[in-house]
Amino acid sequence: MKPIWIVDDDQSIRFVLEKALMREDxxxxxxxxxxxxxxxxxxGEEGPQVLVSDIRMPGGSGLDLLTKVKEKLPGLPVIIMTAFSDLDSAVSAFQGGAFEYLPKPFDLPKAIELIRRAVEESQREEVAEQAMATAPEMLGQAPAxxxxxxxxxxxxxSNVTVMITGESGTGKELVARALHKHSPRANGPFVAINTAAIPKDLLESELFGHERGAFTGAQTMRRGRFEQAEGGTLFLDEIGDMPFDLQTRLLRVLSDGHFYRVGGHNAVKANVRVIAATHQDLEQRVKEGNFREDLFHRLNVIRLRLPPLRERREDISTLARHFLQQSAKQLGVEPKRISDAALTQLSNFAFPGNVRQLENICHWLTVMAPAQSIEPKDLPPEVVPGNADATLAARPAVLAAIAAPAADAPPAGNGKSMPASWEAGLEAEALELLLAGRHDVWEALSKRFESRLILTALANTRGRRIEAAQKLGIGRNTITRKIQELGLE
Known part of the structure; x- marks a missing residue:
């Protein structure tokens, strides 16, 4: 094992730590x-297993040393010692990527225990780095x-059409990109489109392009995604949400390899490999008449099912370490380490948002975890047993609390009780949606908030809209429009 390096201008500190470490082998x-x-x-000497450094020394501070050492050995655990137990020093140490902060005078057994923890972390990170160095572009050791x-x-x-199925957040686009990268079309473009994210009246133009003057605002000819993907791969995500009439056009392209731009009269040849993906049960949608059976069979030549994360729990630790490294790189900070106990906690979580949710949690931990080593107490509330259930149980009451005052809340100026913590409930709800990978959190919660306010005001005024608008401090046209937009008629 590599040695622990001790840096201190105080000979007695060096001597005491050396002897204590020697007793621990x-x-x-x-x-x-x-x-x-x-x-x-x-x-060119090999670096230490752990670096233990004083913070104030002649010829350079421990924080400066921390910064320079981290440039050379980013994964090295560094313990900062100081006789100045102030917040600024602690914050500076952690911002610089210190493993832990040790105030002087310290209890020797506790100091050795801390060093041993750092050694274990260092060894674990070495194994993880070796695994990461040999890891493929997609991570996963689970049989599925x-x-x-x-x-x-x-x-x-092969250029065969592929259908990728799996729950939201399982990484379907990642698989599509891998299929493209390892195909004969790898040198061509990879073009992705989420058919559920584009309004129906724009989707046709997005897919097939349009001619100049085809509709109001079409001032120039525009190439669609099929033309943009010429010679490469077109990934159609959430294909189950494609409108029925566009399914017919897509079937025609897959059948004869030609399509027409919107407003066009000349056929355009499509040299494109199509990969589709969905989280829905397409067979059921075919039975319900919402998806063309002939298109289903055309797309379903080869089917790949991506397992949800709960079916591949053995991959959670590898993925978590990968995402922590990735988040740190994106944010320009030191990667955080995650303890075995925290990994066990993560592995027991159901992950309804799958890999995307794990990625979001790791990004959250990179920003919010107070120390460089992530412990179970640092995990977000929904991961900790009991907290997630409490959050879910509170969901129906989060915004309802605005209109239904808490019985034990202190009375407001009008003598009525006010809710004590609906803001905290709202925060928990927002966090849950964010970690689940939702991209409409503002709109979803704003609609519910506005609906509850308007309904409460209308109940208070017995349905009189003008009076409700006045009490809310909005115009009568605004409340009428909101009632229509929110479906409160």
Missing amino acids: LPSRSFTNAREVLAALEA MQDVFRAIGRLSQ
Whole structure:
């Protein structure tokens, strides 16, 4: 094992730590200042397992050393010691990526326990880094994911149409990109479109393009996604939501390889491989008459099912470490480590939002976890047993509390009780939606908030809209429009 490096200008501190580490069979090496440490690293010496440094020394502070060492050894756990137990020093240490902060005078057994924790973390990170270095572009050791990888390999020399199924957040687009990357069309473009995210009256133009003057606002000819994907791959996400009349046009393209731009009269040849994806049961939608059976069979040549994260729990630790590294890189901060206990906690969570939710949680932890090492107490509320249930149980009452005062809340100026913590409930609801990967949180919660306000005001005025508008402080035209928009008629 690599030694623990101790950096302190106080000889007694170095001596005490050296002897204590020796009793624990932990090798150590001491330095009197930061310059000696940097010189050793510059000379090409192997770095330490853990660095324990004083914060105030002649010839360079421990925080400066922390910054320079992290540039060379970003995964190295660094423990900062100081006799100045002030908040500024602690914040500076953690912002610089310190593993832990140790105030002097310290209890020696606790200091050794902290160093041993840092050693274990360092060794675990070394194993994780080796795994990451050899990890494929998609991560997963679970048997179900290995089946997906094998299928991608078998399809690598094929242009066949593929249907990817799986719950939202399982990574369907990632699989589509892998299929493209390992196909004969890899040098061509990969173009993705979410058919559920584009209004019906615009989707046709988005897919097939339009000619100049085809409709109001079409001032120039525009190439659609099929033309943009020429020679490559077109990924049609959420294909189950495609309008029925457009399904007919798509079937025609897949059948004869030609299409017409909106407003056009000349056929355009489509040299495109189509990969479709859906979280819906297309067979059921066919039975209900919402999806064309002939298009279903045309798309369903090869089907790949992506398992939900709850069916591949053995991958959660690898994915979590990967996303923590990824989030830190995006935010320009030091990657945080996650303890085995926190990983166990994550592995027991159901993840209704699947891999996307895990990614969002890791991004949240990168920003919000107070220390460099993530412990179970640092995980967001919905991951901790009991908290998620409490949040879900509170959901129906979150916004209802605005209109239904809490019985034990202090009376307001008008003598009525006011809700004590509906803001906290609203915050919990918003966080749950955000971590589930929703992209309409503002709209969804705003509509519910406005609906509850208007209904409460109307109940208070016995349905008199003008009076309700006056009490709410909005115009009568506004309340009429809102009633229509929110479906409160």
